[in-house]
Amino acid sequence: MLWNIFLLAFRAIIRNLMRSTLTMLGIVIGVAAVITMVNLGRGATIQVTNQIASLGSNLLIVRPGQRMGHGQRSAAPPFTIKDSEAIARDVPGVAAVSPSASQAMVVVYGNLNWSTNVTGTDNHYFGVRNVTLAAGRIFTEAELRSGLAVCVIGETVRRELFGSLDPIGAKIRLKKISCEVIGLAASKGQASMGGDQDDMVLVPLRTFWRRIAGNRDVTFIQLSARDGVSTTKVKNDVEALMHERRHISGNESDDFNVRDLQEIATTLTGTTQVLTGLLGAVAAVSLLVGGIGIMNIMLVSVTERTREIGIRLAIGALERDVLLQFLVEAVTLSSLGGIMGILLAVLASYSLSGLMGLPVVLSPGIMLLAFFFSAAVGVIFGYIPARKAARLNPIDALRHE
Amino acid sequence: MGLSQDNVIIDLQGVSKVYGKGVAAVHALRGIDIRISSGEFVAMMGPSGSGKSTCMNILGCLDTPTAGTYQFEGEDVSRLTRDQRALLRRHYLGFVFQGFNLLARTTALENVELPLIYRGLPAEERRQYAQEALTAVGLQGWETHSPAELSGGQQQRVAIARAIVSKPTVLLADEPTGNLDTARSLEIMDLLTRFNREQHLTVVMVTHEVEMAAYASRLIHFRDGSVEQDHQQDNLT
Numbered sequence A: 001m002l003w004n005i006f007l008l009a010f011r012a013i014i015r016n017l018m019r020s021t022l023t024m025l026g027i028v029i030g031v032a033a034v035i036t037m038v039n040l041g042r043g044a045t046i047q048v049t050n051q052i053a054s055l056g057s058n059l060l061i062v063r064p065g066q067r068m069g070h071g072q073r074s075a076a077p078p079f080t081i082k083d084s085e086a087i088a089r090d091v092p093g094v095a096a097v098s099p100s101a102s103q104a105m106v107v108v109y110g111n112l113n114w115s116t117n118v119t120g121t122d123n124h125y126f127g128v129r130n131v132t133l134a135a136g137r138i139f140t141e142a143e144l145r146s147g148l149a150v151c152v153i154g155e156t157v158r159r160e161l162f163g164s165l166d167p168i169g170a171k172i173r174l175k176k177i178s179c180e181v182i183g184l185a186a187s188k189g190q191a192s193m194g195g196d197q198d199d200m201v202l203v204p205l206r207t208f209w210r211r212i213a214g215n216r217d218v219t220f221i222q223l224s225a226r227d228g229v230s231t232t233k234v235k236n237d238v239e240a241l242m243h244e245r246r247h248i249s250g251n252e253s254d255d256f257n258v259r260d261l262q263e264i265a266t267t268l269t270g271t272t273q274v275l276t277g278l279l280g281a282v283a284a285v286s287l288l289v290g291g292i293g294i295m296n297i298m299l300v301s302v303t304e305r306t307r308e309i310g311i312r313l314a315i316g317a318l319e320r321d322v323l324l325q326f327l328v329e330a331v332t333l334s335s336l337g338g339i340m341g342i343l344l345a346v347l348a349s350y351s352l353s354g355l356m357g358l359p360v361v362l363s364p365g366i367m368l369l370a371f372f373f374s375a376a377v378g379v380i381f382g383y384i385p386a387r388k389a390a391r392l393n394p395i396d397a398l399r400h401e
Numbered sequence B: 001m002g003l004s005q006d007n008v009i010i011d012l013q014g015v016s017k018v019y020g021k022g023v024a025a026v027h028a029l030r031g032i033d034i035r036i037s038s039g040e041f042v043a044m045m046g047p048s049g050s051g052k053s054t055c056m057n058i059l060g061c062l063d064t065p066t067a068g069t070y071q072f073e074g075e076d077v078s079r080l081t082r083d084q085r086a087l088l089r090r091h092y093l094g095f096v097f098q099g100f101n102l103l104a105r106t107t108a109l110e111n112v113e114l115p116l117i118y119r120g121l122p123a124e125e126r127r128q129y130a131q132e133a134l135t136a137v138g139l140q141g142w143e144t145h146s147p148a149e150l151s152g153g154q155q156q157r158v159a160i161a162r163a164i165v166s167k168p169t170v171l172l173a174d175e176p177t178g179n180l181d182t183a184r185s186l187e188i189m190d191l192l193t194r195f196n197r198e199q200h201l202t203v204v205m206v207t208h209e210v211e212m213a214a215y216a217s218r219l220i221h222f223r224d225g226s227v228e229q230d231h232q233q234d235n236l237t
């Protein structure tokens, strides 16, 4: 009997192919939209989190001047190597400190040139920024101390200047100096915020001072907090130390700033989560619209269906035979729609994530949720009118206009 | 055949039906008494609004009377539950409606199979019986046509096939020829007469046409919700 009922329901679906398709379409689109949006949002969140992690573990950056929004800074005296040494010595919980100075310039190899950022720094840079080498080596003590013309280049610079050639040992020109490439940093991948992390050239700080900048300024200090140490605490300690060193009293405003990447990470993750929520909300509206579409189609067909129910009752169907048939029909339709929606969402998630360079995330929770919502909509609006009709006197159902 | 106490199949006593309430109340039936025996061919006539369809719907257990008792084969129908009445329809009654009432977009064969599905017959037997019923009404070759592809007469014959396929004891037909021309109508009447004679099927039919009523062995006249006349007659052929 159950098989019979299923067959009846299936026949009814086929018989009213147009109505069935329209009903399903609402569910398919609604489900696919919600799932895809949420998946993409999750992907973006993970992307941002990864990028921040790749910048360096527990990274803090100290710069002179106050941030005035949009990356502008008020003018302020730069730091010195003494400031950097003081931080390493006096602030507890610091793992490594790397004083740096940088300048944008064109680097040349053969007849190729590339505009990039050249940073003078020391070997702590690699630890603080989580940079590993793909080839070659980091600076030697001698190179750092005497400021020799050697450099480590990023993947982007290698690609632009060397193509398929081996860069190690080659000489590239930075301004007036000819600089030997001793190392190649492993790629960190394309960053969507904060620019391309592979687009860089590193030289010893002394080399930078003597051959490029012509002064002994430290334009920023990067430091990492030890594992398990609160970056907020380190940040406060660094601020206190710098107040003292730069003679800033309590009521004066700071002429430097300390950026805590952990803090930025939290903010950014929060932002993407809000975005995910927003996208999800928009998609939920489309699921709702899909649901209303289903409801409309079901309600429009209610007259015809009521007569059908009248006929079935008149020739001897029990109320529960009719109800079971309509229930099975509604469940089948909305489940089919839900499954198709999920398949479509998986497809869309893969292709859109690929297009947008995001990691693919499939969240089973939202898939289940969307599936059950669509099933519920289909069942409620397919079943309730049927139940109303099945409770009528057969003759009243037959007369229904 | 005649009226014998022993094989009374339908027994209406003081049956009334009131639609609506208060001043708007319509007394469609005002306490009618009708007894029909097995094997009779009854025609119901009367002016429009005299309560014929109301009476038929009550006989067919599609509607319930406001007052009075209806006994079907000695069973008091008003005491039955909804489901029991549905089972009674399923096993003993066949109904032919004035408006055909076939399922749209469903083939003639599937329409005729429908009552058998609810009887739980296996697919093979269902097909076979439905096929036989369609052949009996002269529609072999039209099995796969949907109602929209059939003429009025053909649709009515599908409806009759559906009503007789489950081998009911009583066939109730409300104006089975109401929408048909005389030639088609006479064909339908021949069919009903044949089932009545050959299969001992009790037939109760509503009609406005004297020609059709002439096929019946008994004529019941309605007026204003009451039985005005009820008499045996020599039926045609």
Ligand SMILES: Nc1ncnc2c1ncn2[C@@H]1O[C@H](COP(=O)(O)OP(=O)(O)OP(=O)(O)O)[C@@H](O)[C@H]1O
Residues within 6 Å of the ligand: B019, B020, B026, B027, B028, B046, B047, B048, B049, B050, B051, B052, B053, B054, B055
């Ligand atoms: N569902 C209903 N609600 C209210 N009044 C109804 C309903 N059905 C029938 N009536 C009324 O009951 C009375 C009898 O109707 P019925 O349909 O039995 O007449 P009839 O003899 O079959 O007429 P016709 O020959 O036109 O088919 C009519 O006055 C009709 O208006």
Ligand SMILES: [Mg+2]
Residues within 6 Å of the ligand: B052, B053, B054, B174
């Ligand atoms: Mg009528």
